[in-house]
Amino acid sequence: MRTADVRRDTKETKIRVRVNLDGTGTAELATGIPFLEHMLDQVARHGMIDLEIDAQGDLHIDAHHTVEDIGITLGQAVAKALGDKAGIRRYGHAYVPLDEALSRVVVDFSGRPGLEYHVPYTRGLIGEFDVDLVHEFFQGFVNHARATLHVDNLRGVNAKLPLGRLICVSGVSGSGKSTLLNIIGALDRPSSGKVLLEGKNLVNLDDAELAVIRSRKIGFVFQLHHLLSQCTVLENVLIPTLAYKTDTSAKANEQRALELLEGVGLKDHLRYRPGQLSGGQRQRVAVARALINKPSLLLADEPTGSLDRAATENIVDLLVDLNLQQRVTLIVVTHSMRLAECMGRTLQLNDGVLENGAQ
16 A cells, blocks of 8 residues: 655644545545645545645634645655655646636656646635645645646636626627627526536526526626616616515615616616617616616626717726626626726637636
């Protein structure tokens, strides 16, 4: 059995790692760092390694020392378990497809430490975990396992979006941007794969369940405002509240509508009808309507496509401000450079694959 039990005590941390390289893929982890434990659990499970790690560190300051020292101690344990490496192939590689992303890992227990790590993250934090610490972990590991390790994200990104993000999807005409938005918004069903919203796979829901999701969780803003001409501005904003009964009273819904209309600069136009408004004003009503049911996700398909430059500027500023105020994730399909520049992240849709664009 290729096993090892290694301890590392420093002023900042106390680490113990036990490893069995001929194990069954079980992991017992006590590090106080959930994301790191998830990552190590996957390493154990897919590498068929039994892994026990107990770590005590200065997490009240930050996770840097703990993460780095776990990497160091795990590297020492793996090196000890491998011994003189007699009778084994010292190198290997794997390709891992995960949703739309494709990653590659190559390792060589060559005795020559080296790390090539090329993984662009979609954000700086996962929960409270600083993603830069993943590099620190692997650097500590390769230095003490005396291994050469290449970790590369070859193509695509895992488009898992945290609450409150601003996302722009761009691409040439006909690339599938609107189709992608319709799938995310549960208007169309994908031919394969998953669509996860707040942990729920929308692909598994029936039409009635999807209708509830669209009504309660997702707001839509289209290139054309789709306001009802016979209804006032206030009535148009309130229409989505009529679709399904909730615990929210009609009075509370009206109060939210008034607040939203004030937020979009139309508090003096409550009794106007769409025909009495400009194009930019009608689109502002559409934005308020999309937010009336407090969705966690707002989808906008070319929201400025039919507007002049001045109206476009107003809608851009409005969407960015509302994103901050309402803490709603905003995904926008647009050809507007002005709108794209204001997004926190841009994804390019090429040949059916989402790729990182301008950050």
